[in-house]
Amino acid sequence: MRIEDEIKQANFQSVYQKVYINLVYTAGWLELRQAAAFKEFNITLPQYNVLRILRGQHPRPSTVNMLIERMLDKTSNASRIVDKLEAKQLVTRRVCPSNRRAVDICITDAGLALLDTMQPMVEQQAHGLHKLSEQDAxxxxxxLDKLRD
Amino acid sequence: MRIEDEIKQANFQSVYQKVYINLVYTAGWLELRQAAAFKEFNITLPQYNVLRILRGQHPRPSTVNMLIERMLDKTSNASRIVDKLEAKQLVTRRVCPSNRRAVDICITDAGLALLDTMQPMVEQQAHGLHKLSEQDAxxxxxxLDKLRD
DNA sequence: GTACATTAAATGTATGTACATATATTTGCA
DNA sequence: TGCAAATATATGTACATACATTTAATGTAC
Structure with missing residues (x-):
């Protein structure tokens, strides 16, 4: 459905206005679909993304700084997302021995197992994007890269 | 800058994975730029969008339901956004005479004036997207429309 | 015309975002 | 050595999101 119809607005000031609206709307649409699929695993999208970064480093620890660097939303609050994951025992956190300002964060076996369990769902979600051909994608x-230049 | 470099992740499971990440990242990037520009006007992006919808209806009133229908994020909480706008005296809210469940919301003169004041900034923001040609846009x-089909 | 469902909006709770500030540790340098 | 600056993380506050529940008004079936 065209963005004009989705938000019941017939015309835009410019094509740039339209593409901006479309971008924000589509990103929200995607996130909503993902969040719904994630719900049964009792985890949110930002939490999932942090877990994936930690798995990428495993078995080496990551720090909060490294998480921020790799997160999609760089201003979000990695500390508090790690809080939630720690409460669910999906990660461990302990002061880094070589730099006591930093905190070493590791994914636990339970965290790794959760990611495995979620894998089929994640693939199915990606499959939902196949309305686009690979060339389209x-x-x-x-x-999008060009837009941000 | 390519998305691979932005988030320091060299390769993706699939081009669909990549485009998903890119979409969410770019939408966040855009929203961050907009939010910064909006800050000097003491208004947030959702609040601005609600004001614009109200201006579109002016001088006819809108209801909360109509706002939700037209908002980009349909699950967000229009009531509380209207709360904030009402506190700033940018909108008025009163029970609809013909249906006392509904609430008539109108933009005030101060609200209209604020939108006018913001207009040059908004145009400047749109101009920032001109890295894309009109055809690109x-x-x-x-x-994006095709992705959501 | 009462009972039940539906509708419109508001409220409560958990989470996340944006940003300022605080705390602790380390580093650099006079 | 001692002290300021930089670094790593945590905390506080305001706002927004997601979603369940509540309250009030209206519609409808019997």
């Missing part, structure tokens, strides 16, 4: 990614 | 919008 590449082109879309290219245009 | 159309193509991007088309691909």
């Amino acid at each position: 590449e082109q879309l990614s290219y245009l | 159309e193509q991007l919008s088309y691909l």
